[in-house]
Amino acid sequence: MSQVELAPFSTGSKALGGFIVANRWPDSAQEWAQLLTLVVRVGAVPGLLGGCAAVLASVDDRPEIEGPIDHPVGVLMHRGPVVGEDAPEPGSLGQPQPGALMLLHPPGESKGRGASGCVLLPGIPHLGLDHRAAWVETEPDGSVSRFVAAHEVDPDQDPDTAVLALLLAA
Numbered sequence: 605m606s607q608v609e610l611a612p613f614s615t616g617s618k619a620l621g622g623f624i625v626a627n628r629w630p631d632s633a634q635e636w637a638q639l640l641t642l643v644v645r646v647g648a649v650p651g652l653l654g655g656c657a658a659v660l661a662s663v664d665d666r667p668e669i670e671g672p673i674d675h676p677v678g679v680l681m682h683r684g685p686v687v688g689e690d691a692p693e694p695g696s697l698g699q700p701q702p703g704a705l706m707l708l709h710p711p712g713e714s715k716g717r718g719a720s721g722c723v724l725l726p727g728i729p730h731l732g733l734d735h736r737a738a739w740v741e742t743e744p745d746g747s748v749s750r751f752v753a754a755h756e757v758d759p760d761q762d763p764d765t766a767v768l769a770l771l772l773a774a
Contacts, residue, residue: 608639611673612646615682620652622660623680626673629662629703633725636704637738637753640723643680643706648719648746653710656685659692659771661702680706686767697771701726705768711744718742718749722764726772737765
């Protein structure tokens with residue numbers, strides 16, 4: 605089985621535009637949690653997220669890129685800060701529903717001293733497909749200090765998953 609590859613990209617400014625995902629999408633909650641760990645570690649670089657928590661959504665569009673990335677399958681696209689003028693509106697990320705949503709907190713905005721993040725894998729609870737989520741926190745040097753993954757997640761029980769669920773709600 606091929607490995608999931610990840611490469612950050614910028615949007616013309618120095619800000620993080622998102623991540624190109626190559627070879628294949630993660631196919632389990634565990635792989636999404638591992639991918640989140642890499643994304644949070646990159647987000648621990650001071651100034652990369654612009655000082656505000658950022659929302660990323662999986663997008664199946666295959667970017668046309670030149671460079672070291674072979675076989676791109678999609679992107680984790682930066683959709684804006686979680687608050688402020690450029691923040692996505694409630695429900696704005698629900699159609700089409702992404703396979704994953706992430707919330708990244710830069711250093712200084714996180715619960716700990718480093719960066720942190722959450723990935724929400726939306727389910728369809730009324731069909732028995734529960735929401736899944738993972739949370740990662742890092743130290744200022746990017747080393748992982750906390751890693752939690754859960755199935756049967758109630759988005760209302762955690763602020764990060766509640767925000768992400770609100771962005772999906774139609």
